[in-house]
Amino acid sequence: MSDNSGNGAGFDFEITLDGAKVGVRRGESLYEVSERHRKEIPTLCYDPRLEAFGACRLCIVELEGARNPVASCTTRAEPGMRMTTRSARLDMHRRVLMEMLASENRDTDVDPLSGYASQEMAVLLDRYDARTGRFAGARSGRSRPDDDNPFILRDYDNCISCYRCVRVCAEQEGDYAISIMNRGFDTQITTEFEGLLGDSACTFCGQCIQTCPTGALADIKALANADVPGETEKTRTVCPYCGVGCSVDLLSRGDTLIGVQPAMDGPANEGALCVKGQFAFDFVQHPDRLAYPMVRGEDGELHETDWDTALDRAAAGFTAAVENHGRHSVYGVASGRAPHEAAYMMQRFIRGAFGTNQIDNCSRA
Incomplete structure (x- = not known):
């Protein structure tokens, strides 16, 4: 039985994996070959982003001719190897190791x-x-x-x-x-x-x-947030804090954001985040966050209103500032929490509407 493993398919040599010949790229570990062919080899010390370590010994496999099982994550594949990933002997080793680990926790x-x-x-x-x-x-x-x-x-x-x-x-x-x-x-x-x-x-x-x-x-x-009721849902999005574009998974229950996890397959971050991207999500549900537009009344206090009224009041304020003090009286500061499209529109608003380059972004500081 072959698995499209010839050198012409981009492989350098073949090994036998659980009775089937498979192609191998030079430098691959036995674990990487097994993962590519969807073999369930357990591990606890392995992270694909890190150098293989071989500490937990759960990823052991049997090699024909070898006296003892070997750690697949630290053993490089060599031409002609015959490997077994599942057997009664291996399952016994793995079970005992897991029992011992459980006793430590x-x-x-x-x-x-x-x-x-x-x-x-x-x-x-x-x-x-x-x-x-x-x-x-x-x-x-x-x-x-x-x-x-x-x-x-x-x-x-x-x-x-x-x-x-x-x-x-x-x-x-x-x-x-x-x-x-x-x-x-x-x-x-x-x-x-x-x-x-x-x-x-x-x-x-x-x-x-x-x-x-x-x-x-x-x-x-x-x-x-463990006591927040409901099932945990994951929503893939992009961190809003800077221009890197790190992918994150937002954890939510109902309408409540309960945590953030990095996306391990995120093209920009590959599982990494900074302290803000990882932990600074309190503002989303902060009680001081505005949930509706407000305008200041004649009594000097802010009052809830509709969007049309709020936008008309803002436009009147901008117009009055330019008429009384000139176009350079307007200065724009974009938010680092806004998406890139909003930042672009902000600079177009300042440059196009007022004819000034007085635009900055708080993320730059």
Whole structure:
């Protein structure tokens, strides 16, 4: 059985994957080849944006001629390899590993609002029927409830030391705010001098939250909305804060925005966000946000009105300013939260209607 694997199809050589010959591009790992052919190989330390690490050992596969199973994420495919991704032996290994990981965690189930990848461990526990509790004992995690930052929950009692948070902070963000201390059972995720995130190099981008597979690092602001009734819906949109155009998924229940997650397939950001894009969504439902037009009455107070009245009042004000003080008396400042089309219309309004180049954008500062 062949799978369009000849060199003419853009492949460099062939291997045998679960009995079928498949094409391989030079440099691909066994895991990448298996993923491309939709083989369900479990992993907890793997993030496609990061260098393969091989820590969790869940992605092991059997290679013909090899004494022991090998980690597929760190093993490069070589011509002629014969690989098996599923067998009774592999399932036994994976189940025992999951049982041991579960014994380390205070919670094997966490709220999905914790983060994008927060359900990965729970899904695998169910897949391998690993909620046995037979390895229950001491736990190595030590949480930081004293860290009062408003964004990131540091619940290390649920940490499995996959190091995805450490690696995404270093490899993707270049911040190196998160590190590892001690070894073996005493391993801990920490910051420099074991301090608070606010005192570290952390920029609160939220990358560590979204890659954590257990909810050990979680989104405080989203979890604060856990009691909002209704089913959680995701809506794909673009972050309004700057011109990069990062794709985000808005989490909502009914008419309430409860959180933001980065779009891992976003062409501009590929799962990354800044602190504003990740956490600064309070303005959407802030009680001080205007929900209808208002004009100032003769009593000096603002009063609710309709759009026609408000727009007529604004036009009269602009006209009076130009007649009394000249065209340069008008200055426009566009909002960084407005879409690009609105910013374009704003500059056209100032330049075309008033004949002045006095237009700026608050994002520039």
